[in-house]
Amino acid sequence: MCALYASTAADREDLFQEIVIQLWKAFPKFRGDAKFSTWLYRVALNTAISDLRKQNRTVELSFPEFIPREMTDINESSEKEEQLRQMYAAISRLSEIDRAVVMLYLEDKSYEEMEEILGVNQNNLRVKMNRIKEKLRQLTKTEVYGT
Amino acid sequence: MELDHLKETWRNQDSILAPDTNEEQLLAMLTRQSRSPLEKMKRNLLMELIFILTGFGTVAAYYFISFGGKFNEVSWVYIMMVILFSFYYYRKNKLLNEMQCAGCHVKSNLQRQISMLEKYVKNYLVLGTLLIPVILLFLWFLFYVKLPAGSPGSVWHKILTYPWWQSLLIWLGGSIAFTVPVYFLNKWYVHWLYGKHIRRLRRILNEMGDE
Numbered sequence: 012m013c014a015l016y017a018s019t020a021a022d023r024e025d026l027f028q029e030i031v032i033q034l035w036k037a038f039p040k041f042r043g044d045a046k047f048s049t050w051l052y053r054v055a056l057n058t059a060i061s062d063l064r065k066q067n068r069t070v071e072l073s074f075p076e077f078i079p080r081e082m083t084d085i086n087e088s089s090e091k092e093e094q095l096r097q098m099y100a101a102i103s104r105l106s107e108i109d110r111a112v113v114m115l116y117l118e119d120k121s122y123e124e125m126e127e128i129l130g131v132n133q134n135n136l137r138v139k140m141n142r143i144k145e146k147l148r149q150l151t152k153t154e155v156y157g158t
Numbered sequence: 159m160e161l162d163h164l165k166e167t168w169r170n171q172d173s174i175l176a177p178d179t180n181e182e183q184l185l186a187m188l189t190r191q192s193r194s195p196l197e198k199m200k201r202n203l204l205m206e207l208i209f210i211l212t213g214f215g216t217v218a219a220y221y222f223i224s225f226g227g228k229f230n231e232v233s234w235v236y237i238m239m240v241i242l243f244s245f246y247y248y249r250k251n252k253l254l255n256e257m258q259c260a261g262c263h264v265k266s267n268l269q270r271q272i273s274m275l276e277k278y279v280k281n282y283l284v285l286g287t288l289l290i291p292v293i294l295l296f297l298w299f300l301f302y303v304k305l306p307a308g309s310p311g312s313v314w315h316k317i318l319t320y321p322w323w324q325s326l327l328i329w330l331g332g333s334i335a336f337t338v339p340v341y342f343l344n345k346w347y348v349h350w351l352y353g354k355h356i357r358r359l360r361r362i363l364n365e366m367g368d369e
Contacts, residue, residue, distance in 0.1 A: 025193065028187045028190065029192060029193060029194055031184060031187045031188065032187065032188060032190075032192045033192075033194070033260050034260075035188050036260070037260040037261045040261055041261060050261050053260070053261055053262065053263065053264065053267075054260045054261055056264050057258075057259075057260050057262070057264055057267045058194070058260065060264060060268075060362060061258075061267065061268065061271055061359065061362075094163075094164060094167065095164070095167060098161075098164055106362070106365050107362050107365075108264075108362055108365045108366050109365070111264065113161070116161065117161070117164065117165055117168040117169075118168075118169075119165060119169075127263075128263065128264065129263060129264045129265060129366070130262075130263025130264055130265030130266050130366075131265055131366050131367070135367055139367070143161075144160075144161055147161060148160075
């Protein structure tokens with residue numbers, strides 16, 4: 012999640028620390044009315060989305076800079092690496108909420124769980140997800156073919 | 159690129175991207191100050207309270223001790239202002255504490271933040287502006303009752319030699335004329351401080367749709 016909401020290593024570290032602090036502070040209020048993982052995602056996303064400083068983080072970055080440096084160390088096939096590079100570049104151009112939806116989707120969360128985390132109706136999330144997929148397709152096409 | 163094909167790759171890169179943290183590092187993180195805007199606002203508010211309490215408290219004590227107790231009223235007014243400010247502090251602090259619900263749905267948390275922040279800005283604007291005529295009225299009382307002679311030949315001297323109601327009316331007129339631009343200045347200032355953030359939160363909330 013930090014990689015999606017922060018562009019530089021320092022920002023990612025800051026965000027990670029902020030999420031840890033918020034989790035620690037919010038934990039006494041956790042009453043178990045939702046799954047622990049759901050609560051975790053809520054705290055993390057609330058911290059990432061509503062934090063003012065992220066205005067700097069969400070600035071659209073040129074694609075090679077946006078990709079976390081650690082990614083270049085991944086011993087993946089070049090094809091997969093390229094896909095990931097494209098994915099990060101495309102996701103960096105999405106809005107804060109769309110990024111959250113994509114992240115939850117990639118984390119294999121069901122629409123029911125997404126609704127529990129985001130508070131957005133499942134039907135709306137499905138529509139949103141379709142739009143995001145289309146948007147990402149367009150963005151990656153632009154990235155690859157430069158059109 | 160299809161998003162569905164990337165799920166597995168996404169899961170695999172998690173272990174690589176996750177910061178390398180052990181228990182000690184996590185504990186160290188918890189001892190550091192939060193840099194969230196909300197926590198900064200809370201810290202600033204506390205600093206403001208300490209500044210007012212020590213500053214106004216010192217002035218109140220000074221007027222109690224000096225001038226042979228002739229200006230005790232000044233001390234009482236400062237004490238009254240400290241009480242009013244403590245109430246103002248309590249209200250603002252309460253709003254800040256209610257502003258964040260980290261464990262709530264992202265959407266309801268955004269709604270809560272926007273509503274609380276708007277209340278906070280309104281309080282800031284109304285109370286910050288009201289303070290001006292209150293202080294000016296107090297100054298009139300101080301000059302008229304305690305220093306009626308003033309400095310002969312000055313505008314203040316002339317105003318202070320009128321019957322009290324005329325003097326008060328002139329003073330009130332002047333206070334209003336001064337308060338109006340201060341109101342607009344305050345308005346610009348609070349919007350400069352929080353307007354951008356509120357607009358950003360509103361934009362995110364609108365993007366969530368489902369209204």
